[in-house]
Amino acid sequence: MSRFVLLILGAGLIFSASFLTSSQSMALAFGYLLLAIILFRLMEKRNAARITEQLELQKQAYQKELTDQSRAECNRLMASLSQVLLVSHRQVETVRQQTEEAINQLAARFSGLVDKLNTAVLASDEAASGGGSRTRVLYKYSIRGVKTSANWSTV
Numbered sequence: 001m002s003r004f005v006l007l008i009l010g011a012g013l014i015f016s017a018s019f020l021t022s023s024q025s026m027a028l029a030f031g032y033l034l035l036a037i038i039l040f041r042l043m044e045k046r047n048a049a050r051i052t053e054q055l056e057l058q059k060q061a062y063q064k065e066l067t068d069q070s071r072a073e074c075n076r077l078m079a080s081l082s083q084v085l086l087v088s089h090r091q092v093e094t095v096r097q098q099t100e101e102a103i104n105q106l107a108a109r110f111s112g113l114v115d116k117l118n119t120a121v122l123a124s125d126e127a128a129s130g131g132g133s134r135t136r137v138l139y140k141y142s143i144r145g146v147k148t149s150a151n152w153s154t155v
Helices: 002-017 022-128 134-142
Strands: none
Touching: none
């Protein structure tokens, strides 16, 4: 558009210069030049406003696109996090069960050791008090699960 305006002004300057004297044509040329500069500046402002508007629209479109991408990325992260939490919960539950089983087994073993120790103490007390022969006392308490290699020299 600005080229078209400058072309018309130039053609008008050439056309008017052919009919006027040199001082009049210089004044007219200066007037046309001033008019061309003013029109050029107005068109620049109009173009700048249009470009600014287009840039603003593009900026808003990019921001919306980024917002949509951010939402999608956030949703993907939330889905991954929920899967990680499910796996973590299952692992914690498995560890809890294994710990509970190990504690129960340890308590059972300790209870068995206490029973065996009580049996050994009873057998020792009975043998020391003369409650029977060494073979009978050993047989009586070995049936209850005592396997000992105690020295029964004094029965």
